[in-house]
Amino acid sequence: MSAVPVTLRRTVELEIDGEAVRAREGETILGACRRSGLDIPTLCFGETLTPVNACRVCMVEVEGSRVLVPSCARKVEDGMKVKTASERVRHARKMVLEFLGSSVDLSTTPRADEWMAEYDARPERYGPPAPPAAEGERDRAQAGHHHAGDGQTAATVAQPVKVDNELYVRDYAKCILCYKCVEGCGTDWQNTFAIAVAGRGFETRIATEYAVPLPGSACVYCGNCIAVCPTGALMFKSEHDRRAEGTWDESQQTQTDTICPYCGVGCNLTLHVQDNTIVKVTSPLDHDVTSGNLCVKGRFGFQHVQSRAPKGV
Amino acid sequence: MDLRIQDQTATAVEREAVDAVLGPPESGWVGAARTTTDGHFAVGGHAARSERHLLLPVLHAVQARAGWISPGALGYVCRRLTIPPAEAYGVASFYALFAMEPRPPVVAHVCTDIGCMCRGSDELVAELQRTVGPAGEHPGNGHAIWLESPCLGLCERAPAVLVTEAGEDPSERSIAPASADDVAAALAGRVPERMTPEPVAQQGSPDVRLMRRFGVVDPESLDSYRSHGGYEALRRAFALGPAGVIREVSDSRLLGRGGAAFPTGRKWEAVARQPVRPHYLICNADESEPGTFKDRIVFEQDPFSVIEAMTVAALATGCEHGYVYLRGEYPLAWERLVNAVTLARRHGFLGENIMGQGMRFDIELRKGAGAYICGEETALFNSIEGLRGEPRNKPPFPVDSGLFGKPTVINNVETLVNVLDIVLEGGRAFAQRGTEGSTGTRLFCLSGSVERPGLYEVPFGTTLRALLDMAGGVRAGRELRSILLGGAAGAFVGPDMLDLELSFEATREAGVTLGSGVVMVFDETVPLAPVLLRIAAFFRDESCGQCVPCRVGTVRQQEALLRLVSDRPRGSVEDELALLDEIARGMRDASICGLGQTAANAIESALRGLRPFRTEAVS
Numbered sequence: 067m068s069a070v071p072v073t074l075r076r077t078v079e080l081e082i083d084g085e086a087v088r089a090r091e092g093e094t095i096l097g098a099c100r101r102s103g104l105d106i107p108t109l110c111f112g113e114t115l116t117p118v119n120a121c122r123v124c125m126v127e128v129e130g131s132r133v134l135v136p137s138c139a140r141k142v143e144d145g146m147k148v149k150t151a152s153e154r155v156r157h158a159r160k161m162v163l164e165f166l167g168s169s170v171d172l173s174t175t176p177r178a179d180e181w182m183a184e185y186d187a188r189p190e191r192y193g194p195p196a197p198p199a200a201e202g203e204r205d206r207a208q209a210g211h212h213h214a215g216d217g218q219t220a221a222t223v224a225q226p227v228k229v230d231n232e233l234y235v236r237d238y239a240k241c242i243l244c245y246k247c248v249e250g251c252g253t254d255w256q257n258t259f260a261i262a263v264a265g266r267g268f269e270t271r272i273a274t275e276y277a278v279p280l281p282g283s284a285c286v287y288c289g290n291c292i293a294v295c296p297t298g299a300l301m302f303k304s305e306h307d308r309r310a311e312g313t314w315d316e317s318q319q320t321q322t323d324t325i326c327p328y329c330g331v332g333c334n335l336t337l338h339v340q341d342n343t344i345v346k347v348t349s350p351l352d353h354d355v356t357s358g359n360l361c362v363k364g365r366f367g368f369q370h371v372q373s374r375a376p377k378g379v
Numbered sequence: 380m381d382l383r384i385q386d387q388t389a390t391a392v393e394r395e396a397v398d399a400v401l402g403p404p405e406s407g408w409v410g411a412a413r414t415t416t417d418g419h420f421a422v423g424g425h426a427a428r429s430e431r432h433l434l435l436p437v438l439h440a441v442q443a444r445a446g447w448i449s450p451g452a453l454g455y456v457c458r459r460l461t462i463p464p465a466e467a468y469g470v471a472s473f474y475a476l477f478a479m480e481p482r483p484p485v486v487a488h489v490c491t492d493i494g495c496m497c498r499g500s501d502e503l504v505a506e507l508q509r510t511v512g513p514a515g516e517h518p519g520n521g522h523a524i525w526l527e528s529p530c531l532g533l534c535e536r537a538p539a540v541l542v543t544e545a546g547e548d549p550s551e552r553s554i555a556p557a558s559a560d561d562v563a564a565a566l567a568g569r570v571p572e573r574m575t576p577e578p579v580a581q582q583g584s585p586d587v588r589l590m591r592r593f594g595v596v597d598p599e600s601l602d603s604y605r606s607h608g609g610y611e612a613l614r615r616a617f618a619l620g621p622a623g624v625i626r627e628v629s630d631s632r633l634l635g636r637g638g639a640a641f642p643t644g645r646k647w648e649a650v651a652r653q654p655v656r657p658h659y660l661i662c663n664a665d666e667s668e669p670g671t672f673k674d675r676i677v678f679e680q681d682p683f684s685v686i687e688a689m690t691v692a693a694l695a696t697g698c699e700h701g702y703v704y705l706r707g708e709y710p711l712a713w714e715r716l717v718n719a720v721t722l723a724r725r726h727g728f729l730g731e732n733i734m735g736q737g738m739r740f741d742i743e744l745r746k747g748a749g750a751y752i753c754g755e756e757t758a759l760f761n762s763i764e765g766l767r768g769e770p771r772n773k774p775p776f777p778v779d780s781g782l783f784g785k786p787t788v789i790n791n792v793e794t795l796v797n798v799l800d801i802v803l804e805g806g807r808a809f810a811q812r813g814t815e816g817s818t819g820t821r822l823f824c825l826s827g828s829v830e831r832p833g834l835y836e837v838p839f840g841t842t843l844r845a846l847l848d849m850a851g852g853v854r855a856g857r858e859l860r861s862i863l864l865g866g867a868a869g870a871f872v873g874p875d876m877l878d879l880e881l882s883f884e885a886t887r888e889a890g891v892t893l894g895s896g897v898v899m900v901f902d903e904t905v906p907l908a909p910v911l912l913r914i915a916a917f918f919r920d921e922s923c924g925q926c927v928p929c930r931v932g933t934v935r936q937q938e939a940l941l942r943l944v945s946d947r948p949r950g951s952v953e954d955e956l957a958l959l960d961e962i963a964r965g966m967r968d969a970s971i972c973g974l975g976q977t978a979a980n981a982i983e984s985a986l987r988g989l990r991p992f993r994t995e996a997v998s
Contacts, residue, residue: 119772120926122969133976134968139772154968158928161965165931191958192935193949210475210529210749210920217941221934243924252466259463260383263767263924264472266750268934270924275385275464276450276479284383284463 080146095137095148096124104150107159107181109166109296110244111138114357115254118245121166123181125158126150134158156185163187168195169222169268171240174298174309193217198224198239205277207269221268227306230279233287233366235306236272240299243270247291247300255359260285289365293348293358302346315340323350326364331355333364344368382457384464389455392547396444397452400437401430401459410458427461432783434460434765438471439707439746446486446545447478462765473767473923475529475749476543476707485523487562488541488708489514492669492917493863493910494534494899497827498556501909503538506559511566523566529751529917530669531555531708534826534899535577535833541708542571551710574711576679580833581849588812588820589796590836593680598715601722604683610728612799616691617736619802624695625651628798630806632818637663637754637791638868638894638973640883643798646788649778650696653786660698661763661782661789662689664705665747665754668866669917670897673822674792676834678705678712681796682719686742688795690733691802693740696788701740704759707747720744751921755972756781756789758923769925770972793822793896813839816884821896823881825850828857828902837881844877846898857902861985865894867914868977870984891984908944911982915940918978929975932966936979956986 076091082102089098094117099106110121119136126137129147134154149155163182167189172178181187196219204225215221228236245263252259260283264273274283292300301309308314319340326333333356338346347365351358389397398404407413408422437460441452448471457464471477489507491500504514507525511518514527533539536555542565544550552571554561565571579593597603604610616624629644650658662685664674677685689701703720705713720742723729729741745763747753753762757771760782781787797819801809810818817839823846826832830851837846843862853859861871870891872879879889886893901910915937924930939959942948948955963979970976 119971122926122928122971125969133970136772157961158965158969161932161961162927162969165927165935165965168935169931191949192938206480208475208478208480209473211526212916212920214916214919214937214941216945216947217938218947220938242927243930259465262463262465262469264465264469265924266473266475267920267922267924268930270930273465273468275453275468278385282385284465 078142078144078146080142080144080148082148083150089142091142093142095126095128095135095140095142095146098142099126099137099148099150106137106150107177108138109175109242110246112246112249112294112296113351114359115246115249115294118249120245121162121242123159123162125155125162127152127155160185160187164189164192166242168192168220170242170297171224171237172242172297174240174301175242175296192220194219195222195224196220198222198226201226202277204238204265204269204271205273207265207271209266209269212267212269223271228279229303229306231281231287231303233303233362234289234292235301235303236280237299237301237306238271240297241272242297242299243272244296246294246296247272250290250294250359251285255357256286256288256290258284258286258288261291287362287366288360289347289362290359292365293360304345308340308345314345319345326360328363328367333360335360335364337368343372382461382463384454384457385450387449387451387454389449389451390445393441393445393449393452394455396440397437397456397459400440401433404459409461410455423461430460431462431765432763434462434467434470435745435748435762438474438477439748442477442748443543443545443549444547446484447480447482449481460765470765470767473750474747475920477748483517483522483524484545485566485568486543487523487525487565488528488531488543489525489557489562490529490531490533490537490539490541491527491913492530493867493913494530494670494826495537495539496910496913497899497901497905498537500538503557503559503562507562510559510563518566520567522568525562525566528708529920530667530671532666532672532675532706534670534672534824537826537832540565541710544570551713553708553710576676576711577833579676579680580831581835586820586838587836588800589677589793589822590680590834592684593676596681598680598682599718601683601719601726601728604681609683610687610734612802613687613690613694613728613734616694616802617734617738621651621695621697624691624802627801627806628695631797631801631809632806633794633797633801633809634817634883635791636793636797636821636896638668638865638892640893643790643794646778646790647692647696650698650786650788653778655786656697657700657785658696658698659782659785659787660689660693660696660701661756661759661787662701662703662792662795663754663756663759663789664703664792665759666792666895667706667747667751667754667921668868668895668897669914670824670826670863670866670899671895672824672826673834673896674705675709675712677792677796678709678716682712682715683723684796684799685716685792686719686723686729688798689742690728690738690740691798692788692790692795694738698788699739699741701742702745702763702782703742704745704747704753704763706754707749713744713746717744750923751917752923752972752974755974758972759789760787767923769923770974772971814880814882814884817882821881821893823896823898825898825900827863827900828854828859828905829900830854839882840885841881842877843872843879843881843898846881847877847900853900853902857904860901860903860905861907862901863897863899863981865892866897866899867917867981868892868973869894869897870980872984892980907985911985912937912940912944914981918974922974922978926969926971926975928966928969929971929978932962932970932975933978936962936966936982940982959983959986
């Protein structure tokens with residue numbers, strides 16, 4: 067093997083909230099902020115994915131810029147002056163959180179409640195939620211046409227959960243359209259392209275072609291979309307069922323790192339175990355070979371581990 | 380790429396429609412019947428995937444032939460172009476003019492936008508509901524349907540209707556002004572007659588520069604164009620050379636007419652200097668701002684001028700490949716553009732060795748499919764590339780990384796046609812007209828409650844009052860209530876602003892915008908609340924849905940307005956106004972593109988200036 071190429075990167079100096087900060091050229095503002103210990107909320111950002119800057123919760127103010135900029139995507143520049151907690155920034159984050167909180171079910175989004183409190187977001191001020199859509203209704207929405215209602219209820223993306231296979235469910239009532247699953251399924255990792263963003267405006271949704279059920283789609287059940295989903299809209303069926311029964315209890319779960327037994331790649335697995343049963347499999351993002359991605363065997367092929375001999379045999 | 384295509388197969392006519400655009404499939408791997416010569420290796424890789432930019436034209440072909448995009452047809456398209464079906468579905472379902480479910484062949488798109496609201500669209504819709512049935516329902520014969528539509532860009536002859544008929548001999552025809560009888564006849568199967576452009580009101584006026592050939596030249600004849608001064612500017616441009624042309628354009632201080640008012644000379648210079656090749660040139664004719672119809676009239680009256688101006692721009696910036704992206708609702712403009720490009724190519728004004736000068740440049744045409752957002756330049760790139768018309772994050776800017784990731788010049792139609800005069804008379808002479816900060820003349824689209832709606836050209840610096848007077852003022856017996864300047868993304872101004880000087884600097888100072896040149900007039904008989912609600916509905920429909928502030932903010936804005944209009948506010952009226960203000964600030968500061976950033980402008984200006992909902996107690 068030839069020598070490992072070394073990339074020399076310049077250092078740039080910028081100012082974040084009045085403090086001088088050194089950052090590597092090509093680094094994002096978010097990266098520089100996080101290294102400086104600043105806690106900036108993110109939803110659509112993924113360490114292993116191309117930034118799409120769609121959620122707009124990580125917005126910061128950059129001196130000289132007419133509008134706020136997404137810190138997850140904007141690269142640092144020499145002499146840049148960044149404000150991460152100005153009134154404009156806080157207002158933008160508050161609105162994004164209110165817009166999401168009033169239209170999407172964030173009950174399984176980590177840190178959502180904490181951010182709502184931090185930014186004084188009050189989603190309830192847009193009124194009670196409108197009744198959920200019937201099954202398939204949002205999937206059929208025609209671009210450029212909508213039903214407005216009378217404004218007394220707040221439109222939401224609520225709809226029935228899609229349970230069309232034994233491995234994972236798609237609860238699009240929890241979908242914030244962060245594009246991460248589409249990126250993971252597409253050119254960023256899996257190159258399967260089973261799902262894409264469809265429709266337009268508030269009726270935009272993540273869908274297979276003509277919303278065909280997953281077993282009829284190109285899905286290979288690698289579950290890499292579940293791994294990147296920030297809101298729990300994509301979820302192991304084992305987790306979904308336990309949550310529905312009220313038996314999902316993370317405090318009772320252990321996490322065990324191991325190596326996938328199936329092939330020679332050697333992907334790392336983290337087995338989440340509750341009541342002596344594997345309930346979920348994840349993979350650490352910092353693994354140099356797989357960056358947290360798995361295939362169907364590593365992700366879902368664990369049933370044999372917990373196959374018990376029937377009583378009396 | 381390993382594609383998984385659904386089992387449904389395309390019908391013979393769907394395949395024909397696709398093959399008419401792409402040619403017959405080469406092998407069983409890309410949709411032909413399998414034969415033994417196909418072998419056991421699939422054709423893939425970059426070459427197979429590089430045809431995605433043909434997706435939009437192919438979808439148009441299927442829609443025009445079959446009336447909808449069926450799963451079988453989409454699967455065939457995907458095989459031909461090596462596109463994953465989920466992605467192709469995502470693109471097709473993005474556009475309002477594509478139906479993803481079966482639909483009758485004849486569709487009447489009835490404009491219910493604000494320009495038509497001033498001129499009887501409400502009555503037209505009520506009449507259709509009474510005689511034909513509700514929007515979206517098939518009348519008796521099941522052969523036709525009518526739908527409500529956003530602005531069709533025919534505001535000077537409102538109310539407007541676009542009738543499309545899918546089939547073996549597909550047709551698209553505008554009806555304007557339209558009566559319920561006209562629409563009923565079209566729904567009953569009678570193809571409407573080809574629209575004839577109305578004479579331009581300003582014919583012969585010395586102020587008129589950009590429109591001087593309108594009504595004089597035969598828009599379908601290259602000879603007629605040349606005998607009226609056509610291609611003199613390109614000849615002069617060859618003499619000046621690329622650097623000379625850019626110098627003249629910079630000297631003219633021409634600012635972009637699409638809305639952002641960016642200096643054209645600077646844009647051209649930035650692209651000309653880029654060492655990366657190829658460079659692309661795009662003429663942005665996707666005007667869809669409610670109340671805007673100037674590009675349509677330029678193409679209907681003088682299409683060759685745009686082609687000549689693009690050739691000058693291509694010469695200056697080193698482009699060999701150009702695109703015109705025209706909005707999909709302009710059948711007559713499209714016909715004339717197609718004809719003009721064909722003639723120009725045939726006579727050596729496009730292609731290899733233009734005018735014998737060794738220059739190579741050609742133009743590809745793209746038709747939009749009902750998406751306002753595609754007028755945003757980076758969304759337009761995505762639309763041409765066969766992706767969803769979602770705006771990209773900036774930076775990088777188009778001059779660095781635009782269409783297909785290459786340096787790209789993208790200019791509005793009106794900006795481009797100005798270049799002809801700049802090259803002919805010199806940049807400094809051009810800059811004599813207009814004001815210090817806004818050189819030249821400007822096209823204004825006058826519509827609504829004016830006596831003579833239409834396209835008017837005046838030097839910058841003309842007052843709003845003078846412009847209105849040219850159009851005969853407010854309709855007889857009516858009183859001026861307000862004027863929407865710059866379109867739905869612009870602002871309402873009251874009669875107290877009639878002395879406003881129409882220039883970039885004066886409007887900026889007054890906190891308003893010229894935008895795309897919309898001047899829509901409202902008299903006292905037009906209730907303002909429904910107009911504001913229509914604007915809110917427009918932005919909700921046209922938001923691409925990519926970023927949260929715009930996708931949800933436009934919905935919350937509409938809901939708050941609905942509560943105000945129905946007099947059922949949550950809390951007090953003042954609470955609702957404060958909430959609208961917060962929503963507006965969030966959208967303006969945090970949206971990715973100009974649509975979300977301006978989606979609250981007109982509504983805010985109306986609430987601030989005209990206070991239609993404020994009660995005595997509140998104010």
